[in-house]
Amino acid sequence: MICLALLEPVIETVLSAGTLLAAEWERPDGPRGHGDKAEVDAEIEVILRKGLLAHLDCDFWGEETGNYLTGHEYCWVVDPNDGTSDFLLGRKGSAISVGLLHHSVPVLGVVYAPVTLDRGPDCISWAEGSSKVIRNGREVGSRLGHMSLTLGSHVLVSTAAVNKPELNAELCSPADFVPMPSIAYRLARVAAGDAVACASLVPVSAHDVVAGHALLIGAHGVLLNQDGLPVLYNDEAQMAKVSERCFGGAPEACKSLARRDWGRLF
Incomplete structure (x- = not known):
């Protein structure tokens, strides 16, 4: 299968690009940039774009270097540093996110967080044809299909949740x-078995979630929008704005979360 054959070279490309993101943490004056724009983001995407198109020459949807859409059956979808705002605030866990769509369906995903709070460098991947999600070179047995929200399980949310802990707990x-940080990394960690579900409560684009969505497919999970319906990538409008809110992980957990009144947080 083409996707399975692509997985290892794509991982190598992402890990190589990740050295630039890790190096930003070592700068004496901290990462370059402000707000939600870091200079390293575009630098990484230039490298990824060249490498990925060398692996498979097809359409490309990037956050920093623009989109090239011709109707090709395959499309690379790239976020060079998902979680830039948190990254520039010194919060560890932003991630490179590389996904591949085939006829608008996620079939490959690689999410790499070079600097994390609790795990060190963390690369989570899957491609159509793989029986399991792979984490740092090892298969993980995460299976989300029959999991639900239970006491002791975890839901991964944005860093803003610390401002309203009681309501988020409810x-x-x-x-x-x-x-x-990073909806891409939250989706990846759910797929790897660290949590039952995760959420983004702000609008997301394809580059934020396609890679993580692929990982969830590999772990028998789902990605739902604010109405509890599957996230789709059928046209440019959907790619630009996937959802107002999204919930990824175990199907029953995501359905339950989507029905809750998250507007209370705002």
Whole structure:
């Protein structure tokens, strides 16, 4: 299968690009940039674009270097540094996100967080044809299909959740809520078995979620929008704005989370 054959070279390309993101943490004056724009983001995407198109010459949807859409059956979808705002605030866990769509369906995903709070460099990947999600070179047995929100399980949410802990605890109950940067990395960690579900409560684009969506497919999970319906990538409008809110992970957990009144947080 073409996707399975691509997985290892794509991982190598992403890991190589990740050295630039890790190096930003070592700068004496911290990462370059401000707000939600870091200079390293575009630098990484230039490298990824060249490498990925060398692996498979097809359409390309990037956050920093623009989009090239011709109707090709395959499309690379790239975020060079998902979680830039948190990254520039010194919060560990932003991630490179590389996904591949085939006829608008996610078939490959690689999410790499070079600098994390609790795991060190963390690369999570899957491609159509793989029986399991791969984490740092090892298969993981995560299976989300029959999981649900239970006492002791975790829901991964954005770092903003620390500002309203009581309400987030209520909305995620009976699971615990765990704040962390990057919806791409949250989706990846759910697919790898660290949590039952995750959420983004702000609008997302394809580059934010396609790679993580692929990982969820590999772990028998789902990605739902604010109405509890599957996230789709059928046209440019959907790619530009995938959803107002999204919930990824175990199907029953995501359906339950989508029905809750998250508007109370705002």
